Amino acid sequence: MTRLVEASGRTSTQASQALRIKLQQRTQAGRQGELTGMSRFAEAADLWLEKIESMVVDGRRSPSSVEIYRRQLRLHVLPAMGQVRLGEVTTPLVDKVVMGIKRSFSPATAKTARSVISGVMGQAVRHGAVVANPVREVERIETQSHRQPRALEAQERVDLLTWLVEDEKARRRDLPELVFFMLATGVRIGEALATVWADVDFQAGTVHVTSTLVRVRGEGLLRKGTKTSAGERLLDLPPSAVAVLQRRFMTGARLDQPLFPDVVGGFRDPANVRRELREARDAAGMPWVTSHTFRKTAATILDEAALSARLIADQLGHSRISMTQDVYLARRSSGSPAALALEAGLRDIAPLGVSNGKTMANDEGQDPVGP
Structure with a gap:
């Protein structure tokens, strides 16, 4: 393309x-680096993505985050501004691109695209290709939703676990005990x-x-550390959850x-x-x-048991209490041990007939009750 x-x-x-000086500034910007003011945005994006990918090796970035950035560039950002020269990337242009993504897709997608563009242009600044x-x-x-967090009510917990235990397909997919474990701990599905x-x-x-488990294009399913240091945590298990896990382990x-x-003893894909x-x-x-929903339900049980927001945040693996209060809790509270509260809320719905930390027998007194 030519420019006047x-x-x-x-x-x-x-x-x-004055014209010669202006032209020199366009061509000389960033001469000491790999990028100049005449470089295309797509070139800067490639260099930025390479740098982000290198951060995965030393644990500073998550593979799943890199995959999100790559997808944002490919689907939304590069089609809109990949051939624009760095010296021509202005605030009105970026605002137009981001608002267009917001209208066509969603505020969350636009927010991520904005972050990606900011990262690419930040690198251009460090290379001297642009001034700011x-x-x-x-x-x-x-993007924050003002909807009240919805959790399973006590009867809904009973109904859902009962249905999962009685449904052959759900049992075959190992869903009753997985759901109960998530309810009893508040962990994310990838962590479970x-x-x-x-x-x-x-x-x-x-x-x-x-x-946690994440799927990365070209690498498959990966088991990686939790997203933040707060995500790595030691949790007390409710007695009924211990009993469920003991029975599974004894197999x-x-x-x-x-x-x-x-089915072959390996990790299951969270998406599946x-x-x-x-x-x-x-x-x-x-x-x-x-x-x-199971994570929100665990938080709600703890909140109803009058635990403090700090203790609930620790249970969920949040570094910021505000995240717990804004997204998972309907009100603030203060109070008591997490495992006992979760036990009180879940003991009557444990799969495999586990109740109060003990395994119940059937009518003949022989084998434990199971699906």
């Missing part, structure tokens, strides 16, 4: 000199599926949450195997399990339930 560059002066000579990051003045996008038996201490009645599991494995949960919740007549 204009300059003015009191005389034609001064105007010509034009994204700084772009209007910020609010990444937990191995070595992380469980039956004597102490605890589970050590250290990892011959190895310490390096996940608590909820696939979410799909199975959607099928189950629809069949159960609860179309609003998601895997995050």
